[in-house]
Amino acid sequence: MGAAMNPPSMSEAKPAAGRRRGRIQLLLIVLGVVGPMVLATGMYKLQFWVPEGRSYHGELIGNGQTRADLGVAADEERWQMLVTAPGDCAADCQQLVYLARQIQIGLGRDAGRASHALAAAQPLGADYEARLARDYPQLQRYPLDTAGLRKTAGDASAPQLWIIDPHGNLVLRYGPDVNGKDLLNDLRHLLKLSNIG
Structure with missing residues (x-):
């Protein structure tokens, strides 16, 4: 019978979970920085969510x-x-x-x-x-x-x-x-x- 597969130990599972959490945090940071720029460009180019009101009279x-x-x-x-x-x-x-x-x-x-x-x-x-x-x-x-x-x-x-x-x-x-x-x-x-x- 082949060697039994050993399940990953707790110490090996923690770094994998930490890396996954780190990747998610990095992704959120990038979205927080790039997201508003992409949204603003889309609003300008496609003219959506542009406020109708204005504060000037001329x-x-x-x-x-x-x-x-x-x-x-x-x-x-x-x-x-x-x-x-x-x-x-x-x-x-x-x-x-x-x-x-x-x-x-x-x-x-x-x-x-x-x-x-x-x-x-x-x-x-x-x-x-x-x-x-x-x-x-x-x-x-x-x-x-x-x-x-x-x-x-x-x-x-x-x-x-x-x-x-x-x-x-x-x-x-x-x-x-x-x-x-x-x-x-x-x-x-x-x-x-x-x-x-």
């Missing part, structure tokens, strides 16, 4: 477009509220310029981190020019290339207000009917989150 511009793409040649190293006037700077355009100035004042101690500007495609009327010189001494002024604005903004017939970061990237866009309180809240939130400008 139209988010997240495609890498810059102030130069708007048709504005400027070099500002602060956050900027830029009003673009593709046509005559009429009442709605003038309201946006006024609002940008009021928002900057409303920033309080952070007012120095932002500026307000007007980019106009056409010369302004003499009365409005005099008013800007008198009432808006810090307003930066730029010429506007409407061809660049049309490429960037699509329908570029109405004046718009843009929030631009210190690197010149377009962040948010607002139409002439923007609520000033919403705009102020958006800019305050951006300044709070930002380490630049």
Whole structure:
């Protein structure tokens, strides 16, 4: 009769169980590190479980477009509220310029981190020019290339207000009917989150 098989002793069974437990722990650690990255990539690529709510009020511009793409040649190293006037700077355009100035004042101690500007495609009327010189001494002024604005903004017939970061990237866009309180809240939130400008 052949030699009887000896069952594994208790001392041999313990290392095998320890190795199995170690492998399970390693697998859990790897899943804990890699799993969230795979889940986030899947959520982004397949657009599932993406929250519908948002905390900003303007139209988010997240495609890498810059102030130069708007048709504005400027070099500002602060956050900027830029009003673009593709046509005559009429009442709605003038309201946006006024609002940008009021928002900057409303920033309080952070007012120095932002500026307000007007980019106009056409010369302004003499009365409005005099008013800007008198009432808006810090307003930066730029010429506007409407061809660049049309490429960037699509329908570029109405004046718009843009929030631009210190690197010149377009962040948010607002139409002439923007609520000033919403705009102020958006800019305050951006300044709070930002380490630049």
